[in-house]
Amino acid sequence: MRYLPISIDSRNKKVLIIGGGKVAYRKVLSLLRGEFAITVISKDFHEKFIKLYNENPNRLTLKMHKVTKENLKIDCDYLIIATYDIELNDYIETIAAMDKLTYLRVDTKSDSNFIMNKIITKGDISISISANGKNPTLTRVIAKDIDKILEENKVEE
Template sequence: MNTLFPIFVKAENLHTLIVGGGYVGMEKVTALLANAPAARVTLVAPDIRAEILEMAEHHPNLQLVQELYHENFLTDKDLVIVGTNDKGVNRQVQTDCKARRILVNVADTPDLCDFYLSSVVKKGDLKIAISTNGKSPTFAKRFREVLEEILPDSLQETLDNLTAIRNKLKGDFVQKMEKLNEITNVLK
């Protein structure tokens, strides 16, 4: 049974540490910045891919530190994502995060994760997060592709219209909710 509690975080209000500068680190920093371009991110790794170095040129809030991981890098961090090919380093980062009560995700190691990174469908302001409870990120990716294909690009217009309607509605929260439920009933 999937007992995960889905949330959307305002990553631009957090300081995220990514440990790992290889392909997985690149994948994680790319996903984070695609969803929150203004996010403050520090990436630490002794070797950093050229694509990440290039990415840093376009994202002033992406700080690269070309060093081995040390627990001091956790100071003032709110969230940590680990993606190295060294299981010892991955476990050490997870242990250090636990000691400091910092939420951590260790790529491809569900047992060491406090949270999973979802596959995300984006259509304007609409975001749908897909999780398989860590069982199959590949399935989540394929399902995301299906949803991206079938959801119309006009969804943003619908969201804008519903926002305008909501802003004009009179009454208390319950009355507004009932009216919006009535209006959106056509989506069933």
């Protein structure tokens, strides 16, 4: 198993997401379940980002500008590369790897050194599911089944 499912302390940790599309949005939704300070940089944002920002202004920062090789500044504990520009993603990944950053590239199977698992949380119970990035459909089906089991056993939120 390449990726070991672990739980990390999200307090006082910074996440930088480069890209503002649907995948970036879904990553932010997951990260907001923790206590991360999240910055998203993109030339444009998926329409749902504004509502999400308004609901989380102390934890979510949106910076609207195009990321280029010239203006790239990476200051974070975790980096998520989520643009639609493959050449830019290649460049960012190269920098991240050279600087030994903890990063996830979402557009390709790369040398990312972390992945984000599907998480089901009910009360004090958290269950993490992963197909190591290879079968997200199966992961969603299993998550629904687990959620149903937790509800049937009256696990409270």
